[in-house]
Amino acid sequence: MKLGIVTDSTCDLPNDLIEQHRLEVVPSILILDGKEYADGSGISREDFYNRLAALHPYPTTAAPSIGDFASRYDSLLSHGCGHVLSIHAAGTLTAIINVARQAAHDFPNKITIVDSSSLSLGLGFQVLAAAEAAEMGLQAALDAVESTRKRLSVFAALDTMENLKRSGRVPGVVAQLGGLLSIKPVVEIKDGSVKPIGATRTTKQSDERMLNLLLEVGEMERLAILHTNAPARAKNLLNGLMDRQRMSVPRDILFVNVTAVIGTHLGANGLGFAAVRPVIASERSNL
Numbered sequence: 001m002k003l004g005i006v007t008d009s010t011c012d013l014p015n016d017l018i019e020q021h022r023l024e025v026v027p028s029i030l031i032l033d034g035k036e037y038a039d040g041s042g043i044s045r046e047d048f049y050n051r052l053a054a055l056h057p058y059p060t061t062a063a064p065s066i067g068d069f070a071s072r073y074d075s076l077l078s079h080g081c082g083h084v085l086s087i088h089a090a091g092t093l094t095a096i097i098n099v100a101r102q103a104a105h106d107f108p109n110k111i112t113i114v115d116s117s118s119l120s121l122g123l124g125f126q127v128l129a130a131a132e133a134a135e136m137g138l139q140a141a142l143d144a145v146e147s148t149r150k151r152l153s154v155f156a157a158l159d160t161m162e163n164l165k166r167s168g169r170v171p172g173v174v175a176q177l178g179g180l181l182s183i184k185p186v187v188e189i190k191d192g193s194v195k196p197i198g199a200t201r202t203t204k205q206s207d208e209r210m211l212n213l214l215l216e217v218g219e220m221e222r223l224a225i226l227h228t229n230a231p232a233r234a235k236n237l238l239n240g241l242m243d244r245q246r247m248s249v250p251r252d253i254l255f256v257n258v259t260a261v262i263g264t265h266l267g268a269n270g271l272g273f274a275a276v277r278p279v280i281a282s283e284r285s286n287l
Contacts, residue, residue, distance in 0.1 A: 001082035001083060001137065001138075002080050002081045002082055003081060003082070003083055003084070003085055003134040003135075003137065003138055003141060004024065004073075004076035004077070004081035004083070004084040004085070005021065005022075005023050005024065005084075005085055005086075005087070005127065005130055005131050005134060005141075006023070006024040006025075006026065006069070006072050006073065006076070006084055006085070006086040006087070006100075007023060007024070007025055007026070007086070007087050007088060007123065007124075007127045008025065008026045008027070008028055008064065008088050008089060008096050008100075008123075009025055009026065009027040009028050009039040009040055009259055009261060010028060010039075010088075010089040010094070010096070010119055010120065010123060010259060010261060010262055011025065011087075011089075011120070011121070011123045011124040011127050012120040012121050012123075012124050012224075012226070012256050012258060012259055012262075013025070013121075013124040013127065013128070014254065014256070017128065021128065021131035021132075022131075023127065023131060024072045024075075024076060026064045026068050026069055026072055026100075027039040027040055027041070027064060027068075028061060028062070028063060028064055028094075028096060028259075028261040029061060029062040029063070029064065029261075030043070030048075030059060030061055030260050030261055030264065031059060031060045031061065031062060032055065032059050033055075033057070036062070039259055039260065039261045040259065043260070045229070045257045045258075045259065045260055045263070046229060046257065048260040048263065049228055049229030049257075049260075049263060049268040050229065050268075052263070052264075052267070052268050053268065058166060058264075059260075059264050060264070061261045061264050061265070063094060063095040063096045063098075063099045064096065064099060065099070066099055066102050066103045067103075068099075068103075069086070069099060069100050069103035069104075070103040070106055070107075073086070073103060073104065073106075073107050073110070073111055074107075077107065077110055082110075083110055083111075083112065083138055084107075084110060084111045084112070085112050085114065085130055085134075085138060085141055085142070086100050086104065086111055086112065086113050086114065087114045087116055087123065087126055087127050087130060087145060088100055088113070088114070088115065088116060088123070089116060089118070089119050089123055090115060090116060090117050090118055090119060090123075090189075090192040090193075091115045091192065092117075092192040092193060093119065093192065093194070097113060097115050100113055101113050112138060112142070114126075114142070114145055115192070116145075116149065117149065117190075117191050117192040118149070118152065118154055118189055118190075118192075118274075119154070119189055119262060120154070120224075120226055120256070120258055120259075120262060120272075120274060121154075121224035121226060121254065121256060121274035122152055122154035122189055122274045124224070124274070125148055125152065125222050125224070125274060125276050126145045126148045126149055126152075128222075129141075129144040129145055129147070129148040130142075130144055130145050132144065147279065148276055151221070151276050151277045151278070151279065152274065152275070152276050153188075153213075153217050153273075153274070153275045153276075153277070154188065154189040154190070154272070154273070154274045154275075155186065155187070155188050155189075155197075155210065155213050155214075155272055155273060156186070156187050156189070156226065156266065156270055156271065156272030157184060157185075157186045157187075157200070157206035157207070157209060157210050157270065157271045157272065158184060158185050158186075158187070158266055158267060158270045159184055159203070159206075159228075159230075159267055159268065159269040159270055160184065160267050161182075161183060161185055162267060163264070163265055163266055163267035164185070164265065164266070164267075182201075183199040183200070183201065184199060184200045184201070184202070184203065184205075184206045185198075185199045186198045186199060186200065186206065186209050186210070186213075203233070203269075206271065207233060207236060207237065207240075207271065210237055210271055210272070210273065211237060211240040211241065211244070213273075214237065214241055214273055214275065215241065215244060217275045217277060218277060219248060219277060219278055220249055220250055220275045220276065220277055220278070221250065221276045221277060221278045221279075222250055222274075222275065222276040223249060223250045223253045223254070223273065223274070223275045223276075224253070224254035224255075224256055224273060224274045224275075225237055225238055225253065225254070225255050225256070225272075225273050226256050226258050226270075226271070226272035226273055226274060227255075227256070227257060227258065227270060227271050227272070228257070228258050228263045228266055228267065228268050228269060228270040229257060229263075229268050229269065230268070230269045230270065230271055231255070231257070233269070233271045234255055234271060235255075237271060237273070238253065238255075258270075258272075
């Protein structure tokens with residue numbers, strides 16, 4: 001049975017991988033000056049981040065419509081797919097997956113919805129795992145997603161607390177770090193939560209913390225260096241990894257300027273990574 005794969009634009013997967021694996025990506029909505037943009041259309045990520053600090057009113061975001069998902073599901077099922085696996089951003093952080101579930105009601109027993117409990121390439125790497133296993137069927141794809149999630153590390157160093165505080169999406173981080181806008185929070189995205197693990201006063205300190213966290217991952221099967229319009233910081237993070245890493249790193253490392261729908265809540269000049277460690281022997285026996 002042919003399996004279709006659907007995700008949303010917060011997966012941050014590059015277009016070449018989307019096309020290679022024939023993924024259906026439903027865009028979230030970015031709202032600027034009262035006008036709605038499908039995520040990735042109408043304004044480039046670079047332009048968005050360059051303008052972000054001066055935008056008034058501040059941009060907001062919204063989930064896709066039920067119809068957006070339903071049309072993708074219907075198209076896949078009408079063109080030979082016997083089932084659709086729909087994998088989305090953490091339901092604790094966005095309404096996207098709830099909309100997907102509502103759309104799935106019109107296709108009983110044909111759609112399986114999965115909460116990735118993550119964002120950006122934390123979601124994207126799970127989608128890739130599913131796509132690579134899709135030819136072996138739904139259960140194999142679900143097993144690949146679960147395995148990837150267990151081996152996933154996603155961290156970010158934000159340049160300011162201001163955007164998190166304004167968005168209101170993760171009040172726990174603001175509360176735990178005292179709401180100080182002058183600090184630069186370091187967070188982990190895990191199990192659907194944004195968990196503060198510290199804070200720094202300078203960008204240099206943040207970069208060193210991120211490098212240490214990346215080195216602690218050890219050997220990696222997949223790696224994406226993430227940033228919000230901070231390519232120099234992203235390059236320096238990779239250079240630091242190459243200089244100090246003693247184990248092998250993935251051949252195809254992704255560099256991703258994070259989508260504006262996520263960046264609205266994180267702010268510009270942030271740095272992060274998503275990494276998947278290899279399956280070890282004890283884990284492989286349980287797959």
